[in-house]
Each structure stands twice: as C-alpha cells, then as structure tokens.
Amino acid sequence: MVTTIDIARDNPNAKTIASTGASHLVGEEKPTLIGLSREELGEALGTIGVPQKQWRMRSSQLWHWLYVRGVSNFADMTNIAKDLRAKLDEAFTIARPKIVSEQISVDGTRKWLFQFPPRGAGNPVEVETVYIPEEGRGTLCVSSQVGCTLTCTFCHTGTQKLVRNLTSEEILSQILIARDRLGDFPDAHTPQGAIVPSEGRLVTNIVMMGMGEPLYNFENVKKALLIASDGDGLSLSKRRITLSTSGVVPEIFRTGDEIGCMLAISLHAVRDEDRDILVPINKKWNIKELLDACRNYPGLSNAKRITFEYVMLKDINDSNEDALELVRLLKGIPAKINLIPFNPWPGSQYACSDWERIEEFADIVNRAGYASPIRTPRGRDIFAACGQLKSTSERMRKKDRDALNAKKAAVY
Template identity: 85%
Template structure:
C-alpha cells in the first residue's frame, strides 16, 4: 500500500516506529496475546447478568453477594473499560485473584491498525480458533464524522451469502463470532480512541468534536448478523444497557440481506434500528446480486419490513442500494424503488460501488447517481449519497475481508500461475 495514502500500524509485530506514525500519538498499547491457542478459561465479557452471576456462584462467591459483585464487574468492564482484574480497586484483593484465576477479560490481539487519509480507521483483530482449527481474523471499521463516530462491527468470520458485488462474500464462512467477540470490537475501538474515562485520544485523530467518540454502532461488517442471531442479540443488549456501554438503541443499526424469519425477532427482542441490503428492484437481478433473494424474495422481504415492530416515521427502516454502472442505476430502477417502498417509513442510502480486486462491476457515473437520487428525493425519501470512506485501506462498504485471507488468495493465485506455465 502507498504510505502516502494511508498509515498501517503493525501492532502485533511491535513496529518500533508506531509511536511516531501519523495519528498514533497517545494510543494506549494494545494487549498482545503471547499465544493464540485455545483459552483455557472462560471470559466474563459478553455474559448476561444472569450468566455472570452463575459463573461467580460456580467459583464460590456467596449467593448474597452475587448481585453486588455482578454490578461491580459490569461497571468496571463496560463503564470504566478495564481489561485487568487488578484495576478493579473496589473489589477485595483476594476476590480479584480468584477472578483472575478462573476468568478472562483481556482484549483480543490486534494484527494491524490502518488509518485512511480521510481519518477512517480499520482494525484487523485475531480471535482464538474456537472450533475453526486455527486462529480467526475479522475487520472492524471506525468512521469519524463531525457529529458522530460510527463503528462498523462484524458478526461472522467470512460469510455464506456470496453477494456478487461484495468482497466479504468471496471469503467462505469460517464460524460465527461469540457475543464476547462482537462486544470486544466495541471495547477495543473505545480503547484505541481514548473513549473510556481517564483515557487519552490519539493526537491528531479524526473524531467527533464533542460527545462520545463511538456514538453509533452498525452491524454491517463481515457476515450476516441474522445468521448469528443469539450472539448478536446478547452483544447488542449489553451494548445498549443503561448501566454499561449505554448506547441508545436508536444509535444501533442492524443490517441484513434479508433473513426474513428473524426480522420480527430483531424488532421484538433487540429493538434496534433496521437496515436492509436491497440493491435491486427486480427478483431476477436481486437473485444474482443478493442470492439469498432466491429463498426470500423482494415481496416477502418488504412484507416483513412493513410488519417490523415499532416501525414509524421516528423509527424508519434504511434501505441500502449500491450503485452499479449499467446494472441497477436507471431512471426506471429509481421509479420502481419508490413504488416498492410506498407505505414503508423509510430512508434510502445510495452507496457508490467500492471496487475491489477481481470484481466484475463498476461504480455508476456520479451524474447518474445524482439523477437517480433526484427521483427518489422528489418522491419524499431522504436519500443521501453515502460518500465513500476509507477506500484506500479497503475499509468501505463491501470491501471487508481479513488480510490473511487476502494473502492466502494471493498465494493460491501465484501457485496457479506457476502450475499453468
């Protein structure tokens, strides 16, 4: 990568120049695991209060103390952001030792941190195998804006959906992320940005001018969140807990490609905002772009959207629409999009296609995108054109894929070329 375009912090390998690279001053050191073997101890991160109480009871914490101890741990983990039991100063030393003996609360390993010229940050995190046969990696992206900081969180290692315009879809599903691993992405981002009490924000980092630095969460990273419903649900309920990370459910958005049976559950059991990866207005085209459409077609998907619990003008569904040159960007497509969404409180995000190596698609011309947006806007839908962010570090929509998977593909391609001649 051209170092004039972006900065890569090779954290896991201990880059001695990391402290002087642009935007890295003041970063809190990332805990780096000495081994990536399966952890022998369970983690407390990602447990519900009930499960945490059961875990504490299992190591001998008296029943009458459980509620108080869970409250203390909850505060230290999610309000103070500590990753070491020794820092929990209002808990007796002997109990801290007992907790450390039986449980983990350490952060995952950071393989790399990349900073785009526009301030977007992308982290590559490594987690234990947990049945995958080898350590797994996921990418998480932070998008800073004037009034908010949005964290794009992954829910799976790889993906099963094979959407043809999406880079992540070219990486086979390895496994679901646990609730701990989903939450850890949020905790690590807040660590690295200095978004916990008494923490320092990196000098020169692009962050909101006031308020929380990670103010919004979007489940739009690697994977289909509704194919990992229970873990995503647990993580998001903890993230929105008023005594912990305390993110408003209005600032948490779950994006799905259309797992229709789980959409109502999302509204009932999580209560977050909903985004739909639509991208086409005809079933024959959507079958190609978003193959899950063969199982649940556009009509079934939109019927589920109309029935989404809590849907109102104050709680609109976002429809994401990637602009593909000569594929789905005609005036007729825009008018059909308006017709399809009639009666659904909605807004439309038009996403210029973000290219990636090997893709067969091109981004629509900017004039064509604006003409498409004009039709949608005249129909009364708010349809901002999402300006691409982080393209130079492959952090934009549809570009996420673990770096090791990219390297493996590169090696396979090179080997194939050698074999061919």
C-alpha cells in the same frame, strides 16, 4: 450540493500501525466474563466460591468495570477485595483480543484487524472492524461472522467462505477495543492527531454492517447488542444501533421485538431476476416477502424508519426506471434510501455508476418524498469502505482439526 472524497486505492499517505506488544490473543484455557449477562456473571462467580447472596452486587461491580470503566485487567478493579480479584484472575479472563494491525486512512477512517481463538475453526481467526469519524458522530462498523455464506456478487466479504460465527464476547470486544484505541473510556486519552467528533463520546453509533450476515448469528448478536445498549454499561441508545441484513426474513420481526434496534436492508435491486444475482438469498426470500417483513417491523414509524441500502452499479441497477420502481416498491414503508457508490476490489466484475447518474437517481427518489443521501466513500485507500472488508482466515479441514486436537491432547 453533494460532496465526496475520492481517494486513490494505493495512496502512500495511508497510515498503517502494526500491533503492539501489549495486545495478546485471548487464551481459551480460561473462560471470559465479557459477553455474559448479569445472571451468567453471578453463576460464574458461584464457581469460585462467591456466596449467592453476593452475586447481584458483585455482578454489578464487574459490569461497571467492564463496560463503564473499560478495564481489561482484574487488578484495576479497585473496589473489589484483592483476594477476590486474585480468584477472578485465576479462573477467568477479561483480556482484549490481539490487534493484528491498525490502519488509518487519510480521511481519518480507522480499520482494525483483530485475531480471535480458533473455537472450532482449527486456526485462530481474524475479522475487520472500521471506525468512521464524522462531524458530531463516530460510527463503528462491527462484524458478526468470520467470512460469509451469502456470496453477494458485489461484496468482497462474500468471496471469503464462512469460517465461523463470532461469539457475543467477540462482537463486544470490537466495541471495547475501538473505545480503548480512541480514548473513549473515562480517564483515557485520545491519540494525538486522531480525527474524531469534536465533543462528547467518540463511538456514538454502532452498525452491524461488517463481515457476515448478523441474522445468521442471531443469538450472539442479540446478546452483544443488548449489553451494548444497557443503560448501566456501554449505554448506546438503540436508536444509534443499526443492524443490516441481506434479507433473512424469519429473523426480521425478532430483531425488532427482541433487540429493538434500527433496521437496514441490503436491497440493491428492484427486480427479483436482478437481485437473485446480486443478493442470492433473494432466491429463498424474494423482494415481496422481504418488504412484507419490513412493513411488519415492530415500532416502525416515521421516527423509526427502515434504511434501504442500494449500491450503485453502472448499467446494472441505476436507471431512471429502477429509481421509479424503487419508489413504487417502498410505498407505505417509512424509509430512507442510502445510495452507495460501488467501492471496487480486486477481481470485482462491476463498475461504479457515473456521478451524474447517481445524482439523477437520487433526485427521482427525493422528489417522491424519500430521503436518499449519497454515502460518501470513506477509507477506500485502506480498503475500509462499504463492501470491501475481508480477512484471510479459512476453516481447517475436519481431519486436520482432529489431528491438531489430538496433538494438543497428547501434550496435556
């Protein structure tokens, strides 16, 4: 029996929490230590006079405080000498970015709007991150870019032009703040009334399925996910980290080889003429090229299946013939198919398939031997559901950025 939560878009019970005074924008005047590798941490320590023979030990201390204890203030690093803490504080930052808003859905889903420095965009930029609590697990949907270049026609994020890539620090910061707000670090407290897993860690899974195409920001995503999966830090299993791509074929093998995480493919159509419209990157790498890359994904097995995401669009891609063709295309690929009821957004041209149609589609795929769960829509009342994330950030025109930079230079 399939169950679903269908929440009205403007539900008055959706809870919004404004940003608190404790949050503040990370300044660009001091470099951050978050997102650096151990080797880079050692080199950073060298710039403030720490002898090279101490780099490894000191880097391990910092790593523990940043990713195991979750501190955001050097003063809390109690096993580091006060004079060194003072030097670190003078030269670097580990502060969290600004939380612009936090919204809590009636189903327990949380959505944060984070603000990061301009870093070439002219103005500060904002991204959305979503936490989805379920029985026994808590999934964090993380963004990799501000905006997106792919213009997938069913996706709200695709209506926002790309502003810039997120850095490894900014990707990791989404995880760190989520754990802060949920009380998921040692000695922290979970907010009263929060809907979270009943035991164990509260953020158990990471999905790179937020704003942007992760494989168009490969190096920063790779660096962040390797830190997130480091056994001496955040220690998230690579089996609990899933990267979703719309089909950047040249980077798919590298994802498995260099990151080693689980892979999800935003497929959404079974014929090139349809996918060219829904997922325009298909014009560059078509379905055959995409599926060939999937067949060669490192470590692919029944224990490490690829997830194919398939948004259900009424009278577009939801016929029985589409289901049968999907089964044919995926033959020989260890896979599961996530069927995603379309989540509407203002101005969208599509409608969600009827529930009976989705169930019949799922039955055909199931009978062929593929798991095909129907994803329960979550957080619709706060626009946190799949395909609904977007911010208002825009990249300033070059002449405006140049004028702003000149004004700042004159001040200093």
